[in-house]
Amino acid sequence: MTARIGVITFPGTLDDRDTQRAVRLAGAEAVPLWHKDKDLKQVDAVVLPGGFSYGDYLRAGAISRFSPVMDTVIEQAKAGMPVLGICNGFQVLTETHLLPGAMLRNNHLHFICRDQKLRVENAGTAWTADYTAGQEINIPLKNIDGRYVADERTLDELEAEGRVAFRYLDVNPNGSLRDIAGITNAAGNVVGLMPHPEHAVEPLIGTGRTDGLGFFTSILKKLVNA
Amino acid sequence: MARVVVDVMLKPEILDPQGQAVQRALPRLGFEGISDVRQGKRFELEVEGPVDEPALARIREMAETFLANTVIEDFVVRVDS
Numbered sequence: 288m289t290a291r292i293g294v295i296t297f298p299g300t301l302d303d304r305d306t307q308r309a310v311r312l313a314g315a316e317a318v319p320l321w322h323k324d325k326d327l328k329q330v331d332a333v334v335l336p337g338g339f340s341y342g343d344y345l346r347a348g349a350i351s352r353f354s355p356v357m358d359t360v361i362e363q364a365k366a367g368m369p370v371l372g373i374c375n376g377f378q379v380l381t382e383t384h385l386l387p388g389a390m391l392r393n394n395h396l397h398f399i400c401r402d403q404k405l406r407v408e409n410a411g412t413a414w415t416a417d418y419t420a421g422q423e424i425n426i427p428l429k430n431i432d433g434r435y436v437a438d439e440r441t442l443d444e445l446e447a448e449g450r451v452a453f454r455y456l457d458v459n460p461n462g463s464l465r466d467i468a469g470i471t472n473a474a475g476n477v478v479g480l481m482p483h484p485e486h487a488v489e490p491l492i493g494t495g496r497t498d499g500l501g502f503f504t505s506i507l508k509k510l511v512n513a
Numbered sequence: 514m515a516r517v518v519v520d521v522m523l524k525p526e527i528l529d530p531q532g533q534a535v536q537r538a539l540p541r542l543g544f545e546g547i548s549d550v551r552q553g554k555r556f557e558l559e560v561e562g563p564v565d566e567p568a569l570a571r572i573r574e575m576a577e578t579f580l581a582n583t584v585i586e587d588f589v590v591r592v593d594s
Contacts (some may be wrong), residue, residue: 294586346582353579389585391523394530436527436585462528 291512292503293320293330295360295376297351301338302485303372309449309485310334313503315510322354328408331510332413333360337429337483347390347432348378361385369413369476369506374430377479378467385477386470387445388437393430402494403428403482405454405468409449412475413509417501424498426487428460433481434472435463441493445470453480516593517572520580522553537559556580557593564592 292310294317296303307317318330322340326332341350351357357379364370364385371378381388393399404425408417418424437445442465445451453469461481471478484494484499523529529551537548556576562566573590581588 290540345580349579349582381584387584389582391527391585392530394528396530434528438526443556462530 290315290332291328291330292316292506292510293318293327295320295322295331295333295356295501297322297354299340299342300336301340302336302483303338305385305483306334306336306373306485309488309499309503310353310464311482312488313500313507314502315507318434320356322351325355325359327356327359327363331396332371333363334485335360335372335379336369336485337376340375340379343375343432346378346382348375348380348382349384351379354383364472364477367474367476369509370478371414371458371502371506372477372479372482372483373483374433375397377481378492380477380479386472386479387441388435388470390432390481391434391436391465393433393460396431398431399433399460400427400428401460402426403460403468405453405482406456407452408454409452409475411449412452412471412478412505414478414505415452416509417505420448424487425494425496425500426482426484427493428482429479430461431463433463435467435481437464437513447472453477453482456465460488473483492509516561517559517564517569518557518559518591519556519572519576519580519590520553520591521556522551522587522588524585524587525575527585527591554580 310317318502455466486503487499532550532552
């Protein structure tokens with residue numbers, strides 16, 4: 288038996304197919320989920336992929352956050368189901384307040400698309416166990432609303448509890464506070480990041496490395512061994 | 514029908530690069546003397562029925578949960594007369 292990992296499609300989602308592919312390459316079953324369905328089809332984990340759901344209207348992720356599927360995702364996430372938010376998915380997770388802080392327009396106001404070096408700061412989450420703490424990875428980054436902000440107290444709390452899961456290395460591409468590229472909730476089941484691991488899972492394309500595959504193998508091992 | 518306006522602004526401590534870009538463009542266009550610009554959003558709500566305290570309470574709830582993200586934004590609700 289393998290794990291079933293749901294990938295949600297909102298109107299305006301772009302990276303659902305790539306995410307499903309990454310899930311399959313890791314050896315799990317990818318289950319497409321639709322934003323209007325409350326039913327999660329008994330998946331073991333959920334990925335909110337990147338894109339521009341609802342055209343980023345109001346705020347990135349603000350309208351998707353109230354879609355029927357998210358009611359169930361929020362409920363299940365609080366009960367411990369692993370959830371990964373990538374890019375727009377991370378924005379949705381901050382809008383739900385499953386993850387603290389918020390995402391804002393890049394400080395230089397440009398859309399950015401580049402290979403980005405990150406340091407995995409927390410290899411203890413459901414989605415990062417196949418990495419080692421301090422490991423450097425290189426995966427694509429592509430967004431215009433990628434600037435992570437939170438108040439000082441929240442930032443200090445995240446740092447103290449080891450909940451800064453990923454930090455930008457070499458260059459801070461968007462003005463994110465404390466170079467934060469991704470964070471986790473206290474339980475380690477809900478993780479969000481701006482860069483795109485699902486675009487770095489095959490040697491043929493992208494950086495020529497498979498640095499992103501670990502997200503999907505991590506969750507698969509966790510679910511299969513559970 | 515009555516109109517209620519909700520103004521949403523980034524909190525003062527949050528960097529607003531869009532406002533800064535506008536501010537920097539002003540002198541180039543001959544508009545001098547503006548030391549800072551903050552950019553926000555304005556929602557105009559056409560309300561069915563009376564704009565009484567319960568209606569305003571619903572609108573404040575709407576602003577708090579949806580129109581504004583209070584992690585980064587403040588909002589003001591007022592009746593447009």
